[in-house]
């Protein structure tokens with residue numbers, strides 16, 4: 001029994017050691033008007049992660065994009081296909097990351113909600129997206145977008161990129177690749193296509209609903225390791241409750 005635990009933790013360690021923060025691979029340029037819910041989450045004015053517009057003042061992102069950061073260094077750009085110009089740039093007022101993110105020691109519950117200092121102005125380039133109520137079936141063709149790297153350890157893209165990926169069923173993702181994934185995660189992969197570093201926190205969309213948030217992966221477009229996304233339908237109760245709390249909160253909540 002004891003030995004089994006050691007083996008289990010050692011393999012976790014190995015998997016997580018390879019999970020460096022990465023950035024879309026095998027995608028194409030897209031206008032923001034085709035994914036108007038996409039936002040760029042910036043640290044000191046530099047693109048760092050993706051985020052998703054839920055309402056005029058609330059966005060959703062990955063917990064690992066915000067945890068440990070002061071809200072005052074964070075801004076969000078929406079309504080532009082370029083992360084560094086155009087659209088609307090708004091300061092973050094505070095955020096709530098999932099309380100069980102990083103407990104015990106994996107990437108479960110990798111979601112957070114962000115509140116903006118000023119409401120966004122909605123138009124054809126700036127629109128919210130509803131949260132999925134059911135997880136996508138395996139084989140569903142979902143789209144993921146972002147300004148992240150175009151290959152493992154490559155530079156990010158100034159232009160917004162998008163790629164279509166099939167959802168991989170949980171069992172085979174679990175069996176063939178990551179042993180540490182939990183049931184609040186979904187996997188998606190296709191040869192030569194993936195999300196990558198700098199796409200984290202961004203949207204995975206199927207049927208005009210937000211089904212996933214870019215979370216992690218081993219390298220990018222790795223032949224046997226799919227991209228892993230926080231499963232929005234599974235995390236929906238937490239998200240709705242956190243959105244309620246953040247709308248009432250006056251200041252940053254840890």
Ligand code: ARG
Pocket residue numbers: 020021022023049148194195196197198199200201214215216217218219220221226227228
């Ligand atoms: N953790 C990465 C980030 O911070 C996202 C990685 C997604 N990786 C992948 N192979 N799908 O940007």
